[in-house]
Amino acid sequence: MDLNYTSEDLAFRDQVRSYLADNLPEDLKHKVLNHKRLSKDDFVRWHKTLAKQGWVATGWPKEYGGTGWTATQRHIFEEECARAGTPGIMPFGVAMVAPVIMAFGNQAQKDYYLPRILNCDDWWCQGYSEPGSGSDLASLKTRAEREGDYYIVNGQKTWTTLAQHADMIFCLVRTDTGARKQEGISFLLIDMKTPGITVRPIIMLDEEHEVNEVFFDNVKVPVQNLIGEENKGWTYAKYLLGHERTNIAAVGRAKRELQFLKRVATEHHKNGKPLLDDPVYASKIASLEVELMALEITVLRVISQDSGRPGPEASLLKIKGTEIQQRLTELMVEAIGPYSQPFDHDYLEGKEEHSIANDDDAAPLAAYYFNFRKTSIYGGSNEIQKNIITQMILGL
Template sequence: MDINFTPEETAFRDEVRAFLHAELPTRLSTKVAQGLELSKQDQLEWHAILNKRGWLAAGWPTEYGGPGWNPVQRYLFDAECALADAPTVLPFGISMLAPVLIRFGTDEQRAHWLPRMLDGTDWWCQGYSEPGAGSDLAALRTTAVRDGDHYIVNGQKTWTTGAHHANMIFCLVRTDPSAKKQQGISFLLIDLNSPGVEIRPIRTLDGAHEVNEVFLSDVRVPVANLVGTENRGWDCAKFLLTHERTTAARVSNAIAELRRVKESAARAQRNGRRLAEDPVFAARVARVEIEIANLQTTSLMILRSASDGRAPGPESSLLKLRGSQIRQEISALLRRASGVHARTYDPEQLCADSFAEMTVPEPRGLTATAQYLNKRKLSIYGGASEIQRTIIAKSVLGL
């Protein structure tokens, strides 16, 4: 799956490798490699290390604090981070909201919010999905009524990843209830410490607390926190969703995860021989390798098209769809490779720092089932697979 790079690109890759070798804390890489949950403090630690080097906001232009990398450099950075078991930078502020602010925000909004993303002052989450408005996002019912210099917001958001750690949320709200579904929607930035905000945890299939419900009751939001034009928030939403679907594919993470599968299969014994030598298992691994190679090419193409500030097109839906399917298959292969060690687990144990120090025959096996269950969500979040197929059918195939 190697790609031929220029000498300059190879030198950049070596620079990234040297940085990761010197700066990535072993404690963090061990937790990532073993599939353990990272705390907010873990995330902030890696966030600060990258920001100090100027490499946190890989996709930002230099004038806003980004490194100004081209698409190949961004690809190489992501790939090397994944192979080094570095924590993934949470996308909600850096990779999702920031492009929206750069495209649709005011100078004042960019000057205020972007530096706070970089230094960790603000920790963002996404307020899109609602009960009854998930894949059909335009059916949202959260309202925002103008009251002088504020909006009064009422409603509920759900499946809100990381809201229990965040202090800010970007939300889609309905500002004109008489308009058609995709009209009359606005894009607001809301302080989660505001009176009237309540966050309730949701336990996912793997037993983890990753997502939440967010209730908004008469929450006052400054009009200055409106991004773009009132009632034209759907433009921001579509722009953001294409970035979310592109990053959701996590091509580099898939490469790293498949490497772990191969390592486990090389150790595992089935019927007197290594699992890696089993022809059925080997064929499944080979198929995933081919799919990842295709995904790499598509990912680089999309990054290149977005390098001038344009949002990725409908091909981002293809990337998200195939990326989800591939990572789910890899999680199934890891369970298979872990054998009896992919046993029933204690979710609380998976959060313990001491777990990383345990000596077990197959350390990744203890989290394989949790990862398999957690990755069932990939078919839903960021736009369900059925929605992605519809977008592809209409926009790419012309059906």
């Protein structure tokens, strides 16, 4: 694989940079680069801005409204968006359920859902994890029983990201209790406004309402909302998780945060000298930067295969990507020290222009650190990813 950008790639990068400079709203850029919290409106506004340009679905085929970009162009775009400070595109619709609909959905489902995902007409959430069924996802207990033209769904999902905003949820449900646990699962699309659905918030360590419990009490779901075949949902779930794990690597964002880390390590001092001049701390940053460079090359190798079906190598990206993300937040807190400890809720929510401690870099870092503790768990815990690598790549 040629790791040098061609003249065409460089021209494409210039085009992306110019577009972002002209179209990224300053208030969104300020929030992202200063680690402030983003609202649903912030995400939707940026999604719709990119949709007008036709740049939302960078990994979709052109026939469904995608960009048709090469793997290198997609990488350049993601890197430039991260560098500029754009909000991320919520992955649940564009990067997770959409590939499943394209691969396994019927034509009516493609015609209806894919344009709505492109335009952000629906906000999607993911109904996978349950109490007691997280890493061992195949042990899920939420039931869907067929009654005529409907499934009647009963059960509970947990850790459901931003379900409080969602219009739709893609859900794994058990449709055959007598089969092997992986073989009795189906993949349903459920309207969150359906009677019988209750969303209850879970407030995390960073004091943010990001995840939820979702309860289903005799929820009627049309059979036409079944993706593919009944009891084949485990196959579709694994396909979706491959796409999720590849995206979790988030190399562009990590590169941006590495630059932030270097800046704060230069501005904060130890024994009268910039912390970055301390050889022990500098070696920690250098080691992390080398790992990030290796991850970026590995991501490029994986996406350049461009098969549309991420394999077990996606587990490698997920493990290393989340380890780097967590290490970045650890080194940020180490650099700023006790100034990173206070929670400044009003500053994070944008209610105050400056933090109460008068250190706007430090104010978000405790919340940032706590939030990133979860990255090694979601999308399949890193321990499970190591099992996948052992079995699927090493053959052990």
